[in-house]
Every structure is written in structure tokens, then in C-alpha cells.
Amino acid sequence: xxxxxxxxxxxxxxxxxxxxxxxxxxxxxxxxxxxxxxxxxxxxxxxxxxxxxxxxxxxxxxxxxxxxxxxxxxxxxxxxxxxxxxxxxxxxxxxxxxxxxxxxxxxxxxxxxxxxxxxxxxxxxxxxxxxxxxxxxxxxxxxxxxxxxxxxxxxxxxxxxxxxxxxxxxxxxxxxxxxxxxxxxxxxxxxxxxxxxxxxxxxxxxxxxxxxxxxxxxxxxxxxxxxxxxxxxxxxxxxxxxxxxxxxxxxxxxxxxxxxxxxxxxxxxxxxxxxxxxxxxxxxxxxxxxxxxxxxxxxxxxxxxxxxxxxxxxxxxxxxxxxxxxxxxxxxxxxxxxxxxxxxxxxxxxxxxxxxxxxxxxxxxxxxxxxxxxxxxxxxxxxxxxxxxxxxxxxxxxxxxxxxxxxxxxxxx
Amino acid sequence: xxxxxxxxxxxxxxxxxxxxxxxxxxxxxxxxxxxxxxxxxxxxxxxxxxxxxxxxxxxxxxxxxxxxxxxxxxxxxxxxxxxxxxxxxxxxxxxxxxxxxxxxxxxxxxxxxxxxxxxxxxxxxxxxxxxxxxxxxxxxxxxxxxxxxxxxxxxxxxxxxxxxxxxxxxxxxxxxxxxxxxxxxxxxxxxxxxxxxxxxxxxxxxxxxxxxxxxxxxxxxxxxxxxxxxxxxxxxxxxxxxxxxxxxxxxxxxxxxxxxxxxxxxxxxxxxxxxxxxxxxxxxxxxxxxxxxxxxxxxxxxxxxxxxxxxxxxxxxxxxxxxxxxxxxxxxxxxxxxxxxxxxxxxxxxxxxxxxxxxxxxxxxxxxxxxxxxxxxxxxxxxxxxxxxxxxxxxxxxxxxxxxx
Numbered sequence: 001x002x003x004x005x006x007x008x009x010x011x012x013x014x015x016x017x018x019x020x021x022x023x024x025x026x027x028x029x030x031x032x033x034x035x036x037x038x039x040x041x042x043x044x045x046x047x048x049x050x051x052x053x054x055x056x057x058x059x060x061x062x063x064x065x066x067x068x069x070x071x072x073x074x075x076x077x078x079x080x081x082x083x084x085x086x087x088x089x090x091x092x093x094x095x096x097x098x099x100x101x102x103x104x105x106x107x108x109x110x111x112x113x114x115x116x117x118x119x120x121x122x123x124x125x126x127x128x129x130x131x132x133x134x135x136x137x138x139x140x141x142x143x144x145x146x147x148x149x150x151x152x153x154x155x156x157x158x159x160x161x162x163x164x165x166x167x168x169x170x171x172x173x174x175x176x177x178x179x180x181x182x183x184x185x186x187x188x189x190x191x192x193x194x195x196x197x198x199x200x201x202x203x204x205x206x207x208x209x210x211x212x213x214x215x216x217x218x219x220x221x222x223x224x225x226x227x228x229x230x231x232x233x234x235x236x237x238x239x240x241x242x243x244x245x246x247x248x249x250x251x252x253x254x255x256x257x258x259x260x261x262x263x264x265x266x267x268x269x270x271x272x273x274x275x276x277x278x279x280x281x282x283x284x285x286x287x288x289x290x291x292x293x294x295x296x297x298x299x300x301x302x303x304x305x306x307x308x309x310x311x312x313x314x315x316x317x318x319x320x321x322x323x324x325x326x327x328x329x330x331x332x333x334x335x336x337x338x339x340x341x342x343x344x345x346x347x348x349x350x351x352x353x354x355x356x357x358x359x360x361x362x363x364x365x366x367x368x369x370x371x372x373x374x375x376x377x378x379x380x381x382x383x384x385x386x387x388x389x390x391x392x393x394x395x396x397x398x399x400x401x402x403x404x405x406x407x408x409x410x411x412x413x
Numbered sequence: 414x415x416x417x418x419x420x421x422x423x424x425x426x427x428x429x430x431x432x433x434x435x436x437x438x439x440x441x442x443x444x445x446x447x448x449x450x451x452x453x454x455x456x457x458x459x460x461x462x463x464x465x466x467x468x469x470x471x472x473x474x475x476x477x478x479x480x481x482x483x484x485x486x487x488x489x490x491x492x493x494x495x496x497x498x499x500x501x502x503x504x505x506x507x508x509x510x511x512x513x514x515x516x517x518x519x520x521x522x523x524x525x526x527x528x529x530x531x532x533x534x535x536x537x538x539x540x541x542x543x544x545x546x547x548x549x550x551x552x553x554x555x556x557x558x559x560x561x562x563x564x565x566x567x568x569x570x571x572x573x574x575x576x577x578x579x580x581x582x583x584x585x586x587x588x589x590x591x592x593x594x595x596x597x598x599x600x601x602x603x604x605x606x607x608x609x610x611x612x613x614x615x616x617x618x619x620x621x622x623x624x625x626x627x628x629x630x631x632x633x634x635x636x637x638x639x640x641x642x643x644x645x646x647x648x649x650x651x652x653x654x655x656x657x658x659x660x661x662x663x664x665x666x667x668x669x670x671x672x673x674x675x676x677x678x679x680x681x682x683x684x685x686x687x688x689x690x691x692x693x694x695x696x697x698x699x700x701x702x703x704x705x706x707x708x709x710x711x712x713x714x715x716x717x718x719x720x721x722x723x724x725x726x727x728x729x730x731x732x733x734x735x736x737x738x739x740x741x742x743x744x745x746x747x748x749x750x751x752x753x754x755x756x757x758x759x760x761x762x763x764x765x766x767x768x769x770x771x772x773x774x775x776x777x778x779x780x781x782x783x784x785x786x787x788x789x790x791x792x793x794x795x796x797x798x799x800x801x802x803x804x805x806x807x808x809x810x811x812x813x814x815x816x817x818x
Contacts, residue, residue, distance in 0.1 A: 015642065018641050018642055018643065019641070019642070019643035019644065021637070021641060021722055022637040022638075022641035022642075022643040022646075023637075023643065025633035025634060025636060025637035025641075026633070026634050026637050026638070026649070028629075028630050028633070028634075029630045029631070029633075029634040029693060029697065032630065032689075032690055032693070033656060033690060033693065033694070035690075036664070036668070036686070036687060036690035037656050037659060037664060037690065039667075040663075040664045040666075040667035040668055040671070041659070041663070041664070041667075043667035043670070043671070044663060044666065044667055047666070047667065047670070057670060057673045057674065058673075168670070168674075211553060211557075212553070212557055214553075215550060215553040215554060215557070224804070226554070226557075226558070227804075228800070228801055228804050229558065229561055229562070230557055230561055231800070232561055232565060232797070233561060233564075235747060235796060235797065235800050236565070236751075236793045236796065236797065237750065237751040237753070237768075237769055237772075237789070237792045237793060237796065238751060238753055239751075239753050239769045239772050239773060239789070239792070240568065240772065240788075240789035240790075240792050240793045241564060241565075241568075241789075241793075243568075243772070243776065243785055243786070243789055244564045244565065244567055244568035244571075244786070244789060245564055247567060247568075247571055247782055247785075247786065248563070248564055248567045250583075252580070253579050253580045253583050253782075254583060255445070255567060255583045255584055255586070257583070258450075258582075258583035258584045259441065259444060259450070259584060262444075262450030262452075262584070263440065263444075263450060263451070263452045263453065264452050289560060289564075318539065320538045320539045320541075320542045320543075321539070321542045321543055321546050322542050322545075322546075346658050347658070349660075350658070350659075350660030350661075350662075351660075352660065352661065352662040352754060353753050353754055356754075357753075369660055369662045372662050372663070372666060373662060376666055382666070382670065385666055386666060386667075389662070389663040389666055392660060392662075392663055393659070393663055396658060396659065396660070399658075400654075400655055400658055404651060
């Protein structure tokens with residue numbers, strides 16, 4: 001009887017079935033995300049400790065060309081020439097050899113040391129060769145009576161074998177990538193640019209978004225149109241608006257310069273995206289311009305959910321408009337503002353396209369993300385690029401720890 | 414502060430602020446329309462704005478009369494050659510007259526509206542701040558409309574202008590209709606010589622497939638996270654958010670390497686492998702928020718009536734969440750359409766370009782700027798049209814896109 005009085009413990013069949021279904025529904029997503037996000041992340045850590053250059057991505061190959069020299073008719077004494085080389089200038093090829101069939105009508109003379117003839121198959125072996133290796137073999141040959149000038153030695157392609165080891169998979173490791181990016185004096189420049197861009201850009205976008213939301217937090221004719229218009233910078237393709245800005249602020253034919261010059265504000269044309277520290281300010285302004293719509297949207301949504309009677313009560317108590325803003329609106333918006341700040345902070349920190357398109361990271365605008373590209377593709381040092389990416393990822397982990405710790409309970413994320 | 418709240422002082426201050434704002438706005442606006450330079454003078458603006466702002470407090474005029482008086486004052490000042498907007502080196506009389514008309518009429522209306530309620534004596538805090546807010550509101554509309562509209566206006570107009578025209582007068586954004594078909598030369602060349610038709614089709618295809626694949630993965634996932642109980646649910650929710658925050662450039666590097674090694678670079682298939690994965694986390698996040706908001710009772714009723722879970726999703730949950738699906742689809746479409754970094758790194762073969770990659774290829778010194786801007790317009794117009802047509806969904810989608818709002 002005693003077992004009846006105890007409630008069932010553990011998970012019942014229904015709960016198990018539900019969990020199974022849940023994992024079944026999640027399985028495709030988990031698989032694909034693991035393949036495209038988690039694997040690359042692991043790869044980044046791997047690559048960051050490998051001395052990989054951009055050129056290493058193409059494996060070294062054995063290149064072989066052959067031709068017959070001075071052999072046109074029967075009886076000619078010429079040679080069968082092979083030219084071999086390692087396509088990589090600096091990486092080793094191992095077990096290099098090739099075999100080729102001797103065409104009919106050709107009698108080979110003395111063979112070079114590397115080669116041996118077995119029946120009518122010529123085999124030459126070279127062992128391990130270094131990067132940049134070149135070799136030319138000239139095997140003396142005589143055209144026999146049945147030599148046919150139409151038959152070319154190229155009709156039978158030689159079989160080549162060569163193994164190369166890829167830096168990506170072998171056992172060489174190095175910390176040079178990290179010491180390289182931290183040692184360089186430019187690291188502090190990069191960090192400064194990143195912090196300036198991230199903090200000023202985030203705060204600026206939120207303040208502008210708050211201002212815009214205050215403007216549109218009342219219904220009037222054309223409110224919908226204005227709201228749509230104010231979202232344009234965010235919705236348009238970044239490449240389109242970035243180039244529009246470049247053309248608008250062009251030092252030679254840009255309208256902004258023409259306007260400033262002819263209004264008498266500026267004495268000479270200003271190179272907005274090419275001068276320190278103006279370039280960094282300009283990309284930050286661009287960031288604010290492009291992302292204030294997002295803040296504005298969130299803040300507006302929250303504003304419209306503030307009960308109107310609070311303002312009515314404040315009105316009756318004689319609170320002035322600024323007092324109402326400071327003591328009703330701001331406290332109500334504080335939650336969304338702090339979430340926005342953290343999220344926008346992380347995303348601005350992650351931003352790459354905007355700066356890359358506007359300045360390419362020149363004139364003191366190289367942020368960490370742009371530095372990944374700069375190291376990996378401009379300097380062709382993939383390993384160093386990966387090391388920067390690891391630094392970014394570490395920062396991101398720090399931010400998200402902060403985010404989940406302090407924000408998520410509050411907003412119920 | 415109480416000194417500032419004195420009626421005439423406040424009126425003068427707001428009048429001056431309005432005059433400066435309007436002088437700069439009108440000068441820039443007229444310059445962009447006529448191509449002729451006008452100089453806003455801050456000193457004259459402050460002086461005249463303050464005088465007239467306070468003056469209109471003492472002499473109460475109906476709006477129509479005030480506008481008429483202001484325009485007359487403006488005309489007189491223009492003839493004398495002083496005022497808030499001075500003529501530049503080459504400004505024609507028409508541009509000056511146009512500017513003066515807009516400035517003074519606008520000023521009269523704005524100041525009367527702003528200072529409504531201010532009296533000659535000291536104003537209370539409420540009235541004073543209401544007036545300030547009226548100015549700030551007006552200023553805000555002008556400011557935001559200008560900063561948003563100008564880059565797009567420049568983009569559109571530059572696409573109609575040849576290099577020579579642009580260098581001759583960078584300020585001139587009028588359209589010379591007499592050019593006829595020549596006006597659209599860039600667009601014609603982009604479609605005939607630069608394969609923009611193909612890029613448009615590629616972009617469209619890739620975006621649509623991305624939307625479909627994303628939904629196929631995200632709907633079951635979001636449902637599981639929102640409705641089903643399983644251990645690890647909370648961790649999974651956070652994992653989604655965390656992955657959503659990983660910067661693309663960090664992933665792009667290993668993806669580039671993997672694609673180079675496997676030969677997936679330069680293929681639309683390769684792009685289609687990556688794009689949905691960048692959008693699945695955000696779609697999953699948006700959808701699970703919406704699913705949570707649906708009444709569970711409806712689904713339970715379905716279960717009671719003998720539907721399986723999958724049938725419940727198909728027959729009850731999905732029809733109920735059509736608006737959310739529309740928002741998510743639009744948002745994902747926008748992300749895929751605007752994506753630049755991966756397309757730029759992974760596509761080198763012009764026959765596989767997406768629009769954004771195609772525009773990046775136009776950025777060279779040999780190709781006129783006009784083409785670059787025409788390409789930008791071609792990429793911007795479809796997404797804008799979609800956005801304006803379905804703004805309601807889009808706004809919802811954007812709001813749900815990152816934070817519970």
C-alpha cells in the first residue's frame with residue numbers, strides 16, 4: 001500500500017516523449033548551426049596558432065611539361081625534355097616522381113641518374129624537393145625507322161606523384177600570430193579606434209533614437225510616412241548608403257565640400273574620410289546615422305506602452321514637460337535603454353562592413369574587426385587575422401557574460 | 414532660469430533659434446535645388462530672429478498678416494543686401510528671392526506657433542517649456558528629415574548626372590529633363606553591359622531561398638523552445654542569442670578557408686549554405702517570442718481532439734502566426750538582400766554576383782561614379798518598395814528582431 005501514497009517521481013513517458021520531440025525538432029537547427037558556426041569558431045582557434053599565409057591555402061603542386069627537341073624525321077638525334085618545378089616558392093613537396101610511356105619509334109640513349117626504364121615505361125624519382133625547386137631533364141633520344149612525326153609525346157600524359165603537407169593540418173604551432181598583433185604599436189591604435197567607435201556610436205545612436213522617438217510619439221497626419229522615412233538608413237543596403245556618403249563627402253566633387261566652401265564655412269576642401277582624426281569621427285557619425293532608426297523603433301514601441309494617465313496625473317499636479325520627461329518617461333524607458341545599450345554595444349563592436357566600405361580601415365579607423373580582414377587578406381597573414389578574431393571572440397564572451405548576468409532577468413530574455 | 418522665462422526674453426531666444434535653423438535649412442535646400450550658393454549668416458539670424466521674435470509678442474498679428482509683413486521685410490532686406498541669408502558669389506536673383514520667401518514666411522509661421530501662450534510678463538515654467546518643446550519638435554523634424562533624405566537624394570540624383578556635370582557644379586541636384594533618354598544612360602548600361610539583370614535575379618533567388626530554408630529550420634526549432642519542456646531549454650535559448658552575437662567577420666575567415674579548399678567558393682550553392690545559418694538564430698528568436706504569446710489552450714484543445722504535435726503546429730499554430738511569419742520573412746529577406754561581407758569574400762566570378770557584390774565591383778576608378786550610384790539605386794529600390802508596402806510587418810519584425818520590446 002505504501003507505494004500508492006508516494007507521488008510518481010522521475011519523468012513519465014509523456015514528458016520523455018515531449019523531450020524527444022523537442023530534440024527532434026531542434027536537431028536540424030543544431031546540426032546546421034554547429035556546422036557553420038561552431039566548427040568555424042573552433043577552426044579560428046586552431047588557425048590562430050598556425051603560421052598560415054594566404055598563399056598556403058593553395059597546396060603546392062608538381063608542374064611538369066615535356067617536349068621532343070630536334071626530332072622531325074626518322075634518324076634525327078635529339079632529346080626528350082622534361083621540365084619540372086614546385087609551384088610553391090617556399091614549401092616542400094615529398095615523394096616527387098613521375099612515369100611516362102615512351103612513344104613508339106623513339107629509342108632512348110643514356111638515362112639520367114634519377115630515371116629508370118622498364119619495358120617502355122620511363123620512371124624518374126626525385127624524392128623530397130624544396131620550395132622553388134626546378135629541374136630540367138634532357139634524355140638523349142634517337143628517332144627509329146618507325147618514327148611518326150604526327151605522334152607527340154604529349155599524347156600520353158605522364159603520371160606524377162607528389163605529396164605536400166598543408167600547414168593547416170600538420171603539427172607546427174606558433175604563438176607568433178598573437179605576439180605580432182599585441183606587440184605592434186598599432187594595436188593600441190586599433191583598440192582606441194574600436195572603443196571610440198563603439199562607445200560614441202552606441203551612445204549617439206541611442207540619444208538620436210530617443211530624440212526621434214519623442215518626436216513621433218504622438219499621432220498626427222503623416223506620422224506613418226515620417227516613421228517609414230526615418231527607418232530608411234537602416235533598411236537600405238549598407239553598400240548603397242556607404243557609397244552615397246563617400247560621394248556626398250568626396251573631397252573633389254562632393255556636395256558637402258562644395259556647400260561648405262561656397263557658404264564660406266570652410267577655407268579649403270576637407271578630406272572627410274581620409275584625415276585623422278576626422279575619418280574616425282565620420283565613420284562614427286555614419287554608424288549613428290545608420291543605426292539610430294533601430295533605437296528609435298524600440299524606444300518608440302516602449303513609449304507607446306507607457307500608460308497615458310501617468311502624464312495626465314502629472315499634468316494635473318502641474319509638472320512641466322521637461323519634468324514629465326525626466327520623472328516619468330526616462331524611468332519607464334530605462335530598461336529598454338540599458339538593453340539597447342548593451343546589444344548595440346556588442347553589435348557596434350562587431351561591425352565590419354561600414355568602416356570597410358567607407359575608409360577600408362585607413363586614416364586611423366581600423367577597428368578590431370577591420371583588422372581581421374586587414375591582417376588576413378591585405379597582409380595575407382591568415383594566422384594573424386585568426387588571432388585578432390580570437391581576441392574579438394574573447395571580448396564577445398565577456399560582453400555576453402555581462403549581458404546575461406545583469407540584463408536578462410530584468411527583461412525576461 | 415527665471416530670467417529666461419520672462420516672456421519677451423524667451424520669445425527673442427526662440428525667435429533667434431528658429432531664424433538660425435531656418436536660415437541654414439533654406440540655404441542648403443535652395444542650394445541643392447538650384448545649385449546656387451547662398452550663405453546663411455548666423456549673426457544676422459540671431460539679431461533679426463531675436464528682434465522679430467520679441468516684436469511679434471508685442472504686436473499681435475494674425476498669421477496671414479504676420480507672414481505678409483515678414484515677407485515684405487525679407488524683400489526689403491534682400492534689396493539692401495543684408496539678412497540671415499546672404500547671396501554667395503554667383504547666386505542669381507531668383508534663388509535669392511526663393512530663399513527669402515521660404516525663410517521669412519516659414520519664420521513667421523514657426524515663431525507664432527512656438528511662442529503661442531507666451532505673454533509680455535514672466536511666463537510660468539509650463540508655458541515656457543511648452544514653447545521650447547515646440548521649437549525642439551520643429552527643429553527635430555527638419556533635422557531628421559534632412560539627414561535621412563540628403564544621402565538618398567544625392568544617391569538618386571548622382572545616378573542621373575555625368576562626371577562632367579558633377580564636377581562642374583557639385584551642388585546642382587536638379588534634373589535636366591531635356592536630356593531625355595540620356596538621363597537613364599547609367600541604368601541602361603548597367604543592365605546591358607554589366608549584367609545587373611542577372612545580379613538582380615541572383616539576389617532575388619538567393620534571398621527567397623534563404624527565407625524558405627530559414628523558416629523550414631526555425632519554425633520547428635522555435636516551437637520546441639517555446640512550447641515543449643525539455644532539459645536544456647534555457648541553455649538553448651541563451652545559446653541562440655549568443656550565436657546571434659558572433660560577428661560575421663570571425664566566421665567569414667574559416668568559411669573562406671574551408672570554401673577555398675573544397676571549391677565551394679564562387680558558387681551560389683556555397684552562399685546558400687551560409688546565408689540561412691546567419692538568419693536562423695534571429696528567426697528562431699523572433700518566432701519563439703511570438704509562439705509564447707499564443708494561447709496554449711487552443712493547441713491543447715487540438716491535442717485533446719486527437720491531433721499529433723506536428724499536426725497541431727501545422728493546423729493551429731502556423732495559421733495563427735501568419736503575421737509573425739510575414740515579419741520574419743521580410744526581415745530575413747532584408748538581411749539576405751543587403752548582405753555584403755560574405756558575398757564580397759566568397760564570390761569572384763561575375764556570373765555569380767549578387768547585387769551588393771556587383772556594386773562593389775563598380776567601385777573602381779575606371780567606372781564612372783554615376784554607375785556606382787545607379788547600381789546603389791537599383792539595389793535600394795526593391796527593398797524600399799517592399800518595406801513601404803509592408804511597413805506594418807516590417808516594423809514589427811525589426812522590433813522583435815533583437816529585443817523583447
